[in-house]
Amino acid sequence: MHSNGGLGGGMGSDADVDALAALVADAEGVSDAARAVQIREVRVLAAAGVLAEKQAAGSSERVKAREMALRGIAAELAGVFVATDRTLQRRIDEARDLVENYPVTMAAWEDGRIVRGHVRVIQEVGCLVPVEERAEFERLAIEKCEGETPNRVREAVRMLAERINPRTFTERHEDAAAGRCVQVQPGPDGMSDLIATLPTVIADGIVDRLTRQAREIINARAQADAAGESAAGSEVDSEAESAEGDGSSFVDDARTIDQVRADVFSDLLLAGTPALDPTGTGDGNGTLGAIRAHVQVAVSALTLMGQDEGPADLAGRSPIDAATARELAGNATSWDRLLTHPVTGTVLECDSYRPTAGMVRLLRARDRHCRFPGCRQPAIRCELDHTIAASDGGATHVCNLANLCKRHHDVKHHTRWHIRQLAGGRLVWTSPTGRTYREDAAPPLVAFTVAAPPGPGVPPF
Incomplete structure (x- = not known):
């Protein structure tokens, strides 16, 4: 375990902090202006798609007419955006899909609640959701996105879409797994990409x-x-x-x-x-x-017992099918049982069917990844850090420990970033300029609660 041994070098003077604060203020202005321009661009491109549809209206070969109209408009706009007409045609289709099919997302983007990266995640994953469920999906996805980086919420949003989809993840995974393959894509300078799906x-x-x-x-x-x-x-x-x-x-x-x-x-x-x-x-x-591979999987008791085909969570990276999760659980030499808060889903307690380093397991289960804002490095590759240094009287207890990757462990030690840990594993980071970032302990993407007590002969979880 590591502790924060105090402030290190390389932090700069107060004048440097003032200069950084001025840069941050400028960056906020740039960010707002960039968001406005991005939204305007999307609406312009969507309008181009509507214009192509209008030009093709009434044609006896409407599909071909729309395609030709779209190509002509894309070619015109390609000169403005300095891109190929194929690229512009694709962007027009994406913009129209976003404006017409994701109005809640567009509104949240315009209000500054989410950024372009969040919008891409929601649009990419939203194709899994039936149209009649799309608005509810958008609402829940936006709640997950607020205050988090796009890469951090991608799999949470995907898991949300998977659970809303009427066809089980297991069924879709079996179809997709039939397409597994290995292929080579030649590259320059005598190199190639070997791709295994x-x-x-x-x-x-x-x-x-x-x-x-x-x-x-x-x-x-x-x-x-x-x-x-x-x-x-x-x-x-x-x-x-x-x-x-x-x-x-x-x-x-x-x-x-x-x-x-x-x-x-x-x-x-x-x-x-x-x-x-x-x-x-x-x-x-x-x-x-x-050396053997290690993967960290969260799977509900109902899935293990075969009563639910919902996807399991591969360390916050991606959902995996229920059958694979059950196979992994059957081959595991040890595994953890988690008790989560019924409302927030925060991990409250963790034990194992075999004696282990319980504290380390609990913190891995609670944190799932590095606890620096935006970082997704899995907890199994992180270091345990004392929030309050042991040399300053900080206890070696779960309420004073958190997983940090090597990069952000060094940031905590050697820069003016500060951290406080509140109840429930919530971290509050303060930047050198005084900005605060709240880092809640992420609830597992898999629910660990049951609707009714287990029947006779079924062990409680």
């Missing part, structure tokens, strides 16, 4: 395992470098000194984590094992092969 939980697990293996390799590299420096500084005979000086005792490896991940991925697919395993000793196998 897979169920989300498998894709996320693959990336997690590659990341864990890459970090193991990088950690071993650091240890080898340290050992090499230590050996170079010691007194040895000339023959040993020569053997060590040529770098034969360890490999000179300066690859980034992305490069290591790509290399391990290639080795595993081509040969079944990494070509270089710096964690191995002598002729023995290293630890890379033993």
Whole structure:
């Protein structure tokens, strides 16, 4: 666990803070002006689509006439926007869909309650919702978007749409999974993109395992470098000194984590094992092969018991189908049982069917991701931080701990950002210019309450 050891360097003077405050004020003005221009552009493009429809009215070949009219208008506007007519035609269709089918979203955008990114999320996901349910979906989605960044709410909005859709997520997932495939898209300079279309939980697990293996390799590299420096500084005979000086005792490896991940991925697919395993000793196998993927899934008791086919939540990233969630639960060596607040959904208590580090599990379940505003780094890759430093008397207790990724843990330590933790895991961040950002503990996207007591022989959850 880590604690905030006090204010660090690099924070700047009061004059710097005043200059930053002036920049923030300018940024607010720019943001408001940009929003107004974006909205005006959408309405102009939507009007272009209506004009094309009007021009085609009464034609015997209305579909073709509308297409030709739309192409002509798009070509005209393409010169203004300095874009291709195909791009403008697509943007016209998107703008008209937004204006005509998402009026609640447009109104919230014009009022400054949401930003362009939120609008895109709602429009992209809204196609899953029946027309008669669209207004209610918009209302609930906007509530989720307010005060959150678009990337943070994307999966919450998607989960909302999935639950409103009359066809179960499991049914749709089975159809989609039939299209799984691997394809190569050639790129420049002798490179290509290898694209695997897979169920989300498998894709996320693959990336997690590659990341864990890459970090193991990088950690071993650091240890080898340290050992090499230590050996170079010691007194040895000339023959040993020569053997060590040529770098034969360890490999000179300066690859980034992305490069290591790509290399391990290639080795595993081509040969079944990494070509270089710096964690191995002598002729023995290293630890890379033993590393397994970890995924964090929230699934309701009703889904586990087969009484609900609603989607489960993959660490706030994406919904997964009920059948996959049940399979993961059956293969899990341990799992957590959560008690959530019946109204807010905030995680109140967590226990496990096997003794574990309960506090860590509770905080992972409560936080789900880094608790800095807007960050989505999963909690399983974060560090536990004392809100009030242990050196300042802060308790090692859930009411004084929160998950922060390495980047934002450093921000808390070494800049003028401050943090307070309130009841229920709510964090209040204060920026160097005095602006405050509230970070509520996100309720799981999956409901953990039941409508009625379980029947005989059914364990309570």
